[in-house]
Amino acid sequence: MSNEPTPAHVQRIHAQRNATWAANLVAGFVANGVTDAVVSPGSRNTPVVLALDAVLGNHTHVVLDERSAGFVALGLARASGRPVVLACTSGSAAAHYYPAVVEAHYSRIPLIVVTADRPPELHHNGAGQTIEQERLFGRYASWFADLGVPSGETEPRSWAHAAAQATIKADGPVHLNVCFREPLWDPAVTYAAPSSPSLVVHRSTPGDVAIALPLSSRGVIVCGPRAGGAFPRADAEFAAAVAELSGRLGWPILADASSGVRSAITVNCYDSLLRASAFADSMRPQVVLHFGQRPASKSLATWLDAASATHILVNADAAIHDPAMVAHQLVVADPTRFCRSQAGRGAPSIWAATWVAAEKAAREALARVTSDGLWEGSIASTLGRTLPAGA
Numbered sequence: 001m002s003n004e005p006t007p008a009h010v011q012r013i014h015a016q017r018n019a020t021w022a023a024n025l026v027a028g029f030v031a032n033g034v035t036d037a038v039v040s041p042g043s044r045n046t047p048v049v050l051a052l053d054a055v056l057g058n059h060t061h062v063v064l065d066e067r068s069a070g071f072v073a074l075g076l077a078r079a080s081g082r083p084v085v086l087a088c089t090s091g092s093a094a095a096h097y098y099p100a101v102v103e104a105h106y107s108r109i110p111l112i113v114v115t116a117d118r119p120p121e122l123h124h125n126g127a128g129q130t131i132e133q134e135r136l137f138g139r140y141a142s143w144f145a146d147l148g149v150p151s152g153e154t155e156p157r158s159w160a161h162a163a164a165q166a167t168i169k170a171d172g173p174v175h176l177n178v179c180f181r182e183p184l185w186d187p188a189v190t191y192a193a194p195s196s197p198s199l200v201v202h203r204s205t206p207g208d209v210a211i212a213l214p215l216s217s218r219g220v221i222v223c224g225p226r227a228g229g230a231f232p233r234a235d236a237e238f239a240a241a242v243a244e245l246s247g248r249l250g251w252p253i254l255a256d257a258s259s260g261v262r263s264a265i266t267v268n269c270y271d272s273l274l275r276a277s278a279f280a281d282s283m284r285p286q287v288v289l290h291f292g293q294r295p296a297s298k299s300l301a302t303w304l305d306a307a308s309a310t311h312i313l314v315n316a317d318a319a320i321h322d323p324a325m326v327a328h329q330l331v332v333a334d335p336t337r338f339c340r341s342q343a344g345r346g347a348p349s350i351w352a353a354t355w356v357a358a359e360k361a362a363r364e365a366l367a368r369v370t371s372d373g374l375w376e377g378s379i380a381s382t383l384g385r386t387l388p389a390g391a
Contacts, residue, residue, distance in 0.1 A: 024194045029083075029167065039060060066096030086113045119179045137175050218287070226259075229315075269366070285309045291335050
């Protein structure tokens with residue numbers, strides 16, 4: 001590591017990144033029900049403490065002793081039933097949270113432990129207040145993520161997504177480790193709310209699927225692998241439910257080949273269609289309803305990620321399949337029941353008809369190309385036509 005002093009403009013960049021990434025982290029917590037935080041004062045966790053104070057104000061509780069802080073957070077979470085953030089500085093401070101983490105584990109109390117850490121270049125060289133914090137709480141933390149250092153190579157929204165995941169996983173204690181480079185803060189830095197909204201998680205109950213779909217004539221339904229929760233293909237019940245929803249909303253289904261979903265307005269040639277930039281640009285959706293995992297098609301994934309649309313994920317297992325971090329909402333619900341609950345909403349439009357016409361034209365073009373001579377494409381086309389249904 002160089003001993004040269006860090007230029008002033010680089011220091012300001014570090015301070016602003018610390019503030020921005022920490023603000024995204026806290027925004028993700030608050031968007032998903034966190035109302036209280038307990039902080040153990042230190043130096044390295046300054047960005048997190050300032051961001052918590054900026055948003056939660058008097059609900060950011062300062063407790064000097066880490067062991068006591070852990071149990072204060074435990075009591076707040078037990079009383080409210082909501083996850084409580086517990087934040088400390090780097091080094092041995094987090095080890096004093098261990099008794100509270102163990103209690104939270106066995107009592108299944110939602111506790112989100114945020115440990116500040118020194119950047120990688122200060123590890124393994126004798127720097128003070130530096131220990132191995134990765135998976136510090138072992139099996140007592142039901143989920144762990146090391147979010148790394150705020151930098152130009154990562155998106156601040158990734159910390160908001162991690163915060164949302166932490167609230168999902170918080171059936172007991174979870175652990176987030178966050179690294180910060182100095183200067184940790186600057187008086188000129190502001191802790192403004194993130195410009196893009198955080199991912200919001202909706203949990204369904206037996207009598208409620210949590211949300212109603214936005215009304216829009218320009219929506220698409222994406223069915224990736226495990227779209228209905230089954231593997232490798234969606235069961236017939238989900239396939240029928242999503243087809244009914246598609247017909248009533250007038251939204252086409254863009255189904256991954258492995259999803260097993262088929263309907264009258266299922267578009268199978270989307271990979272070819274979306275390679276045509278004029279078509280892709282003119283057919284930008286306003287709402288994306290995504291079931292299951294991420295589709296294999298790169299052109300579809302790129303098109304979805306670039307759309308300025310409301311992205312809604314639906315998964316029974318609370319998995320977030322969103323590497324581009326464009327999702328606005330995650331609905332944790334049975335996909336079949338979700339489709340049935342929404343089937344009466346919206347109104348059909350010419351939107352789906354446009355997709356179906358494009359699908360027909362693409363199929364005809366592919367048929368012409370694959371009927372000429374003996375080559376890989378013609379062999380695949382012949383097999384597709386002659387194999388029995390469901391093969």
